Amino acid sequence: MFGFIHESIRQLVIRKFGEETWMNVLDRSGFENGKENIVNHYYSDTDTYVLVDSVALVLKITKDQVWELYGAFLITYSMEIGWDELVRSLSPNLKTFLDNLDSLHYFIDHVVYKANLRGPSFRCEETEDGSLILHYFTSRPGLYHIVKGVVKEVARKVFNLDINLIVQGRTQRSVHMQMGGERVEEHVIFSIKHVGEQRRESEGSNGSLLTDAAYTEILEDPLRVSVDDFSRACPYHIVIDESCRLVQCGNELFNHCPTDLLKPGTPLHRIIEINRPQIPLDFDNICNFINAVFVVQIKTPPQRKKYQEIEEEGTERAETPENNDLQQGCHLKLKGQMMLLGTKKHIIYMCSPYVTSINELMQFGMRLTAMPLHDATRDLILLNQQRLSDVEVNLQLEANNEQLESMTKDLEIENKKTDSILKDMLPRSIALQLLSGEHIEPCEYEATVMFCDIPAFQSIIPASPPKDIVRLLNEIFHKLDRIVVLRKVYKVETVADSYMTVSGIPDYTPEHAENMCHVALGMMWEARSVEDPVNHTPFLLRIGLHSGTIIAGVVGTKMPRYCLFGETVTMASQMESLGIPGKIQCSKWTFQKATVTGRFEFCPRGRICVRGRGEVEVYFLTRSLKKSIWEITDHERDINVNSIEGYEELETAIENAVSKTNENEKTRPDQRASAACTIS
Incomplete structure (x- = not known):
């Protein structure tokens, strides 16, 4: 798990139980003080479980209670370190907040920390009596108590609600992955009652200058967008039916897939594979994870139909083996949202190329002109260049600090050896005088x-x-x-x-x-x-x-x-x-x-x-x-x-x-x- 989790656990124990308690936890877990909470370090799940087990033993409570305490504290701690405005501005009510947890996880994981962690997924339903049903999917069974702590604290701290959260069901199943192997997926269903928040309309919801009546007066016929117009406006979209067969797709995909694969009726698994969330590619699974950010990968390398200008810009550069490897050896990834259409029998995947830097863009033989002008990916690529430079500098500083710490320890060991030799060569009192410069x-x-x-x-x-x-x-x-x-x-x-x-x-x-x-x-x-x-x-x-x-x-x-x-x-x-x-x-x-x-x-x-x-x-x-x-x-x-x-x-x-x-x-x-x- 990510080092931020270890740091927040450390903060929880120190604030609620004191520094001495945390030192007892470290002694019991076997962690070296200062090495257990490196924020940008990735720890194995086993390390995290050992740390939590040690907290439970020292505090004499159950592991489930530790996880629930941690979930509640996580919200408080995250808001303290700079996420307060983001959490409060995420949604006007608890339901939509829970619906957007997947996108928040994705942003923190892939954009802020670039950690590529296996995060959970959430889907929320509203019942007729006003209560909520929250579906929680995770590949780490047994951690659903964190969700209990998080949801209760968000309801209390952000929406001023006192909720009653009950586990209605908990199932596990073995999921076969497309890349080979299988994993255990846990599905926990929570019932959230006494949700009494007022649904607030979003700003500007009634601010349109044109009402439906105005449209009727202006347009003689209902407004329809042709497939060609829609494909140009959303050049990377994909529409599939209940059998996960292709219905239509955007124009730009023809530059990355063979034309015969993009014909209507082609099984989607021949064109793409899902990288995130890690689920089998079928209609029901996609619906279960409909609130998640989907990252898919084209199975074929770039076709280089539209990007012949690369070779025209510089023949020598285009003919080098290095350039050919970059363009032909990479498979384009797409990132976007799955949306269930009104027919309830079709899903549209609204997406953009998953590139965050100039180097990634060049690997696929693309230019910024391949992105629609309205696509925020353009800004992300340009802004991320500076962020990558800062991250690289920080990583180098961390590496240098670790190297300096290691060298300092080695130097201390060598100094002790030197002092020991000097004390053997000379009487101890004389050696101490020499070491002190007397x-x-x-x-x-x-x-x-x-x-x-x-x-x-x-x-x-x-x-x-x-x-x-x-x-x-x-x-x-x-x-x-x-x-x-x-x-x-x-x-x-x-x-x-x-x-x-x-x-x-x-x-x-x-x-x-x-x-x-x-x-x-x-x-x-x-x-x-x-x-x-x-x-x-x-x-x-x-x-x-x-x-x-x-x-x-x-x-x-x-x-x-x-x-x-x-x-x-x-x-x-x-x-x-x-x-x-x-x-x-x-x-x-x-x-x-x-x-x-x-x-x-x-x-x-x-x-x-x-x-x-x-x-x-x-x-x-x-x-x-x-x-x-x-x-x-x-x-x-x-x-x-x-x-x-x-x-x-x-x-x-x-x-x-x-x-x-x-x-x-x-x-x-x-x-x-x-x-x-x-x-x-």
Whole structure:
């Protein structure tokens, strides 16, 4: 259905029940807010029915009641948005208003919105007691409650009538279409009682200067119009009998149909087919829809008898395949009114070519001179040219708006991705400052820095394909990253197999050394779950920690990095490079800081020579006395297999790996300095 219906339903719910109710309707129906009421959009009937079902469920009323409410509101809403004068000027009384509903539907559908919708049809009869019988035909069964709401509201609002409308009958039948297939058509009969309006004569009904008597005096004989005169005055008319056979037709039709088809007695279905309303072509059906606007299509292409001047205007233009296709490939459509003649056995179809633009006119090889001077189609074609231009501009604007909305959403998604990447590359608080355009000043912090690497990595490189090396590093670092996120420290960078992280910046915490010790224990546990492809043993990390003062700041603009500088970074790197695989080596400063805020078990290594520092006292971190391995790594312990703390399993795994590695490697590779940020 047309989007205007969705918009009027939205207005109905919001005005009578509030904005919150409408949002509940959208949630229940599955529509995205703002996409359910695009006025010029065509929605499937299923979408509209789902929307109405949702309204009924939210308001706790029946669907029939929703449709009747909608019908009454539709009149009010339509009059508010600019149709008030048209509705009030359509007819002087309710009967003729109902008789003209078909033409009003056609005008709104085909002229205003160009939607080509399947609208209903109405036929109204007046009984002897003054009541009305309204016949309602539709291809959408079950919507007759809209008619009840519309008619009651029109009677009340336009004609000041209080009517009683009752459904007298309701039938459905399957209709076979000329174009193939079939559809269900519903026929509902309404009885409208207590119609007390006064029949008002139309303006000028008694204003003629010549009465019937005057005609009698002037004309010696009754005035008769010959068939030729009538055919010239109405060049596209068609008269048929009860058998739907041709009786006579207008002159212009011979330019669009073969002469042998336009002979009296030819079955009408050989000449035309009905496009609107969608009914079978027979006398009774035409009478049932006598108030509808009829659009028919000539079955044969243009004959081009009268329009040879097209070729004379320009031989090259007339001979082009494009022009021939336009003229020969199109079938003329006629639009007009079916009228039952006084004999009650004949119907005349008063019509004009159904063309609304210059392009359509040219497709049939016609000129404006083919239209009688009195035919309003001439004005419609000329006026519609400007309207089509405006419509095209509006459609293009709507398309551009939709494209901009889509691009805006895509841009927002990409911005979120970019922001997310930046927040991963930098500490969150620093990233937010950069995104807001603030300048980041370098600062001095007290923190704990950790380096770790994989000593066996150098022996893996020559023995493994490049893809396997990348996969292996990705697997290990993925596990280490998990611990970093879990313990809320900042990962600075990775270079080859070297991994650098820091605790205590940019947001200072007194527990920075304690946090980093827990990270080191967690990483050592996680690395044992990855196998060395050369020695077939669990990987052993070599980890070094040092605490002290560092300088941190953002370096670069295209790919900004949060870099650490100072003696503390160099010392942490030395702790790692001078360490032992499977051990966490800490400087005495980290040992002292960690024991202030936390409880750990350290094993003294003694004093080692550190470049630039001389002999330095160092320690090996073995376990935490506050947290188990399961708490640090957020793993669930198997009570039937694992110990309570988990450190026994960690120590055993490290000892076994070291033992097997020593057996497989007779020569230990030279220790190398970490490739991370070292400062000499």
